[in-house]
Every structure is written in structure tokens, then in C-alpha cells.
Amino acid sequence: MRRHLPPLNALKAFDAAARHLSVTTAADELCVTQGAVSKQIRQLESALGVGLFERKPNGISLTEAGAQYLPFVSAALDSLDSATEQLQGGKRQRERLLLSVTPSFTSSWLISRIHAFEQQHPHLQVDLITGDGKPNFSGTEVDLAIRCLRPERAGQ
Structure with missing residues (x-):
């Protein structure tokens, strides 16, 4: 048919x-x-x-x-x-969202919100890489980098 x-x-x-x-x-x-x-x-x-x-x-x-x-x-x-x-045996493949964030931002703001974000977007799994300084996208699988810098340091 x-x-x-x-x-x-x-x-x-x-x-x-x-x-x-x-x-x-x-x-x-x-x-x-x-x-x-x-x-x-x-x-x-x-x-x-x-x-x-x-x-x-x-x-x-x-x-x-x-x-x-x-x-x-x-x-x-x-x-x-x-x-x-x-x-799929109840185990859906989730897409990985790899964030590069500063340790201070992670602990002061991000960690408390990740669970709610993943609940709203169950197809995503958020993984974190922490570090300071200018993010390096070449040679990594980072999807998004978040940096909080003073304006005078942003160009460095």
C-alpha cells in the first residue's frame, strides 16, 4: 500500500x-x-x-x-x-555542545543553569572545558567560547 x-x-x-x-x-x-x-x-x-x-x-x-x-x-x-x-533502547544519541568557559564564570553562573538547559534541550549534552585567555578554536572541537573580559583586555 x-x-x-x-x-x-x-x-x-x-x-x-x-x-x-x-x-x-x-x-x-x-x-x-x-x-x-x-x-x-x-x-x-x-x-x-x-x-x-x-x-x-x-x-x-x-x-x-x-x-x-x-x-x-x-x-x-x-x-x-x-x-x-x-x-534505540531508551538511549537516545545526544548531540554534544562543547563550551570553553572561564572557571569563575562556570562556578558563579553556568553550573547552576546547565541542568535546566539540558531539560529544555534533551537532545544536547553540555560538556565544559575551562580556561582563561583567548579561546583557540583551531585544533579543538569547541562549539562556543564564553569569556568575560574588561574592555581594555578584550583585544589581547
């Missing part, structure tokens, strides 16, 4: 935008641009031949068709998510 399904990315964009009633928040969740979310939604609406959102000056809202479609899309995505986790 051949299935006639819309593209998965379009369904994910619809689901996120519908849950948040915001293209901006959906884009942040999906780590794409607002334009990409809008394009996916337009493609989905075109493929389905029905409008899913009402565009208003102050945001978006679901049409009746969108409100009827959302629970089915959400359930299907949840089912795929659960099946994938089960297939």
Missing part, C-alpha cells in the same frame, strides 16, 4: 507553530528560520488544499481545519518519537 503523506518537516513545522501559535517560537524550537517554518506550512497547506492557519497582524491562529488536523499530527509525531526511543 502506497502512503500519500506530506513531508515530515512540514508536519513538524505545523505541529510546532500550532502548539505555540507562533512562527517565531516554532522556528526557535526547530532551530530554523521563521521563513523556513512559513515555507513548510505554506507547502503543507498547498499539498492538503486547505488553510491551516489564519494570518493576523498580531500573530496566527488555527483554522477549523487546522484545529482538527493538529491532534492527529501531534499523535503521529509522538508515536514516531516513542518508537524511535524504544528502538
Whole structure:
């Protein structure tokens, strides 16, 4: 049996935008641009031949068709998510985010917030490298360096 399904990315964009009633928040969740979310939604609406959102000056809202479609899309995505986790033995591969930070920043601000960040972004595992001075990105796998310097020392 051949299935006639819309593209998965379009369904994910619809689901996120519908849950948040915001293209901006959906884009942040999906780590794409607002334009990409809008394009996916337009493609989905075109493929389905029905409008899913009402565009208003102050945001978006679901049409009746969108409100009827959302629970089915959400359930299907949840089912795929659960099946994938089960297939992987409950051990999802997490992407590594390697931060290079100063020891003082780590102890005074960052450590107390890492757990909450990882809860909000379960696909990420935050690892830290501490050190002072100018970060060196060549020859390392550091994704982001955070330094707190006085303006007169920033150029060194």
C-alpha cells in the first residue's frame, strides 16, 4: 500500500507553530528560520488544499481545519518519537555542545543553569572545558567560547 503523506518537516513545522501559535517560537524550537517554518506550512497547506492557519497582524491562529488536523499530527509525531526511543533502547544519541568557559564564570553562573538547559534541550549534552585567555578554536572541537573580559583586555 502506497502512503500519500506530506513531508515530515512540514508536519513538524505545523505541529510546532500550532502548539505555540507562533512562527517565531516554532522556528526557535526547530532551530530554523521563521521563513523556513512559513515555507513548510505554506507547502503543507498547498499539498492538503486547505488553510491551516489564519494570518493576523498580531500573530496566527488555527483554522477549523487546522484545529482538527493538529491532534492527529501531534499523535503521529509522538508515536514516531516513542518508537524511535524504544528502538534505540531508551538511549537516545545526544548531540554534544562543547563550551570553553572561564572557571569563575562556570562556578558563579553556568553550573547552576546547565541542568535546566539540558531539560529544555534533551537532545544536547553540555560538556565544559575551562580556561582563561583567548579561546583557540583551531585544533579543538569547541562549539562556543564564553569569556568575560574588561574592555581594555578584550583585544589581547
